[in-house]
Amino acid sequence: MKPVIKKRIAVYYPQGFIDSNNAPFILTNESIDWILRQDDVKMVLVSLKRVVFFNINGITILLDGMKKIRDEVNNMIIGFCDYNIVQYETIKRFFYRNLDFSLYKTFRIASLFTTPSLNQESILVWNENYEQRNLQSIELFERGYNPIVVHKKEDFLEYLKREDAYDEVIEDTYIGSVGIVPFARVSGSAVIYTFTGYLDGSIDEQFDYAYHQKALRTGFKLFIFDMKNIVSMNMKVIDFFERLLREVGNYDGNVVIVNLKENETVIRIKQELEELGIRFFETLEEILNNKRLVAELGGTIKEEHSSSKSITKDLVVHLPSFINATVSTLEMMLGVSAVKTGKIQIKDLEVADGDKKLASSIGFYGDLEGIIILVFPFALAKKSCSMMIGEEIKTLGEVLDSLAEFVNVIAGRVKTHLAEQNIGISITLPRTYASTNELIEALNLGKGIQVDLKFENDLFTFFLTR
Known part of the structure; x- marks a missing residue:
């Protein structure tokens, strides 16, 4: 299928079903090669306006094709547009562990991120996730638009009634960022990992080892696993923590666990992990508010940085x-x-x-x-x-x-x-x-x-x- 190019966006318009049988005929190698020869394409999207059904296999095939383009063209944006709320939530659920592509509710919204504003149009922006609100607003601001950012759903709904106060509304939209790790954050000199739900052997799939390796090479030595959102876990997590502890130990670092809800199985797991050398604390604040303890656990970084390197x-x-x-x-x-x-x-x-x-x-x-x-x-x-x-x-x-x-x-x-x-x-x-x-x-x-x-x-x- 050949895409349509408008406003620097190459858009595919499939019809009917997207599954493993017909997805390969949408983003063909020929159409990918054709896009790569175009000089002014900044975004590649698949429109879902004519799609009545899709499954994860079909969407994955389309993403694999779009990622081939992104691998060849620096900063190419890829994703989907023209969907309804059910399709939006379904795609997010399919790829919640690695949503490294973008979702635009309409083609019109997508085009705001590829073309500069001519009249400083006011854009009302809403997303439950504050990082997404800010990311979308900053991109619009840099293109000359006037983003109106609201931080509460009720404020957004009130603003919607004032149609003379804005020119366009952005909601149900997600800007994907390659390499962003949603379950990790840095506090001072500690890296804090969080998980949700039930932990089992699949923790290996959830954990971003590349991110963790980057933290180790940067000089971080204290890794805190905050378990406040974990309902329970099984014995298979022990293998994960044993491997992780061995790797962190090569850098003289420490792994600690906080906010663990105990039951009979969890108590057995805790005993095994303590024998491996993992320490447990009741709360995150118990560590972060105690500078002496943070230093003892390895939370003081002296970065390897040479002052002999001059500005280039x-x-x-x-x-x-x-x-x-x-x-x-x-x-x-x-x-x-x-x-x-x-x-x-x-x-x-x-x-x-x-x-x-x-x-x-x-x-x-x-x-x-x-x-x-x-x-x-x-x-x-x-x-x-x-x-x-x-x-x-x-x-x-x-x-x-x-x-x-x-x-x-x-x-x-x-x-x-x-x-x-x-x-x-x-x-x-x-x-x-x-x-x-x-x-x-x-x-x-x-x-x-x-x-x-x-x-x-x-x-x-x-x-x-x-």
């Missing part, structure tokens, strides 16, 4: 991509414009009142290699993170946790900007620091490019180094 010409050339992604994200969240203060300079990191400011860092490697460092006053970090998740953040610990997610969003935008220039990078895990002194102790920084910006009265520092 390639990093200087692509500085606008880094700055634009950072500034547009902050401007979208805060609703205020950034003002540059002083000159852009190559120098050692200099921050006034550094002991009173929070910092975050995230590394990248591939066609370019380096580290992005962001320094925030506490008030700016608190406001940015509160806007991101849609509720007030109060404590330092909450701000640092959210700041890791925030810098991850910015790094993802940098990755997208560079991919549009055919530059591929991968991103490491984000780190957060309670002060710039803590940052300097953890990283052996060399000279880098420093850009100081003001958001109203708050001074923010961007630093790009190797």
Whole structure:
């Protein structure tokens, strides 16, 4: 089947059934080769408007074909459009462990993400997941649209009644990101994994070993498994934890488990895991609020980073991509414009009142290699993170946790900007620091490019180094 190209999107329009028998005739090798010869295609979608039935086998075959295109073309977006709510929920349920493709309720919505705004149209954005709300809004903002973000379903429903307040509505839409691990997060110097439901031998399929390996190579040594959403488990999980503990042990790290609900089977599993060397704690806070315990468990990272590496010409050339992604994200969240203060300079990191400011860092490697460092006053970090998740953040610990997610969003935008220039990078895990002194102790920084910006009265520092 030959796709239709419009607004930089190649769309397939199958009819009737999508299963293992007819899916291979939709995305044929010939049509894939044809798309690869087109210079201006930024997105490949399969429309479901004429589809009356599909199963997981048929959808998987279509995805395999689209992923061949994505493997050949940097930053190619793939996915589905023109579905109803039942089809949307079904696809999400099929691929909930690895939803690395996009879903657009209509072709019109998809086209908003490939074409710039001509009249700063107002777009009302709703998604239950705050990360999706923010990701969609930031992408729209960068294309010149005016995203209206609401953080509660009741607010969205009220806004819908005001038809004169918006030009388009985005809901039941999902932007897929390759490599995003929904069950892992970083808190301080610990990686926290969470699972849901019943744990058995399938934990091997749920766990992202590539992500875990990246954490180990980055220098993380404390891995916490939060079991608060686990109903129960069987003895097969012991093999998983034994292998994981052996691997973590090669890096002198530790595995701990918190919030475990005990029953007769779980008690036996706990005894076996304790014999292997895994420690158990009642709550996550019991660990994270005890700096001495965190240090004892290996939660202090001294990153292997050589200050002898100097800033490269390639990093200087692509500085606008880094700055634009950072500034547009902050401007979208805060609703205020950034003002540059002083000159852009190559120098050692200099921050006034550094002991009173929070910092975050995230590394990248591939066609370019380096580290992005962001320094925030506490008030700016608190406001940015509160806007991101849609509720007030109060404590330092909450701000640092959210700041890791925030810098991850910015790094993802940098990755997208560079991919549009055919530059591929991968991103490491984000780190957060309670002060710039803590940052300097953890990283052996060399000279880098420093850009100081003001958001109203708050001074923010961007630093790009190797």
